[in-house]
């Protein structure tokens with residue numbers, strides 16, 4: 600536990616005020632760049648929250664505002680109940696920050712790096728170090744210089760260093776960029792373990808697959824403004840959720856017959872979008888279970904011969920691409936600006 604008195608006020612990570620409660624948060628840099636504009640966001644304790652957006656959208660600036668590294672030029676934010684301007688020390692006692700760039704000292708061993716982080720946070724007692732080494736699977740190499748570690752091991756050590764004071768909320772700024780899939784998967788496990796233990800996680804990532812696998816909720820920022828805020832499933836539903844593809848035997852007329860049967864079957868809910876293709880039909884729907892099998896039976900009963908059937912789940916990539924192509928259909932009624940497709944490149 601941290602020595603910080605403010606943190607000790609919070610009985611457990613799951614109790615108390617929201618982890619993040621921001622209202623109209625804004626930051627304009629000295630050169631006039633409006634990096635964060637009027638961002639309002641509430642993150643309940645214990646949530647695994649994903650913050651997405653293209654390069655330069657304002658993700659890191661938002662994290663810096665929420666972790667008190669920058670002071671807002673507008674709006675307010677409370678972190679675990681503490682104000683980011685008036686109670687900076689208290690906020691810092693309740694948050695951990697894993698920055699984009701690895702901050703481990705490669706000359707020091709894993710244990711020495713953690714000891715150093717403990718000193719920086721004023722944390723006493725060695726138990727926490729062993730616990731963290733175990734948690735990130737570095738106990739066996741605790742006394743090896745971090746310079747001998749792989750990139751993934753250094754990232755794991757870096758993450759452990761952000762946790763020495765047992766923060767209620769941890770910011771992970773693109774923690775897996777540049778790692779191979781195996782190392783990334785290991786870090787995912789670790790982040791899930793931290794979250795399962797009650798720590799709120801605020802993750803920025805360039806990998807939509809990562810956001811999809813880990814996050815309870817996602818917000819998307821573009822040009823400093825929030826343009827979407829929902830669960831991954833809800834975001835996918837809003838761009839069609841699942842796509843059924845049904846191929847039928849015969850010519851254009853057979854396809855038209857199939858479409859007519861499907862429309863009249865009473866099986867398609869209002870939100871389902873049916874389109875004809877050269878080979879048959881596609882149905883974009885958020886409730887595939889309600890349509891698929893019964894629809895096939897209805898077609899067969901009407902004498903339509905089905906030659907192929909496929910079900911494809913929408914991905915977050917579809918969400919991003921749809922937003923880029925069409926503006927922000929259904930994502931946020933008040934939004935006027937589309938966001939770009941998956942951000943590429945790294946710092």
Ligand SMILES: Nc1ncnc2c1ncn2[C@@H]1O[C@H](COP(=O)(O)OP(=O)(O)OP(=O)(O)O)[C@@H](O)[C@H]1O
Nearest residue numbers: 628630632634652653654655656657658659660661
């Ligand atoms: N110190 C600074 N002074 C002026 N402008 C800045 C400064 N830091 C960042 N910016 C600008 O603010 C905007 C938001 O930058 P920020 O780093 O928050 O974006 P980001 O979403 O984290 O991007 P990335 O994915 O590339 O890390 C960008 O236009 C960036 O160029």
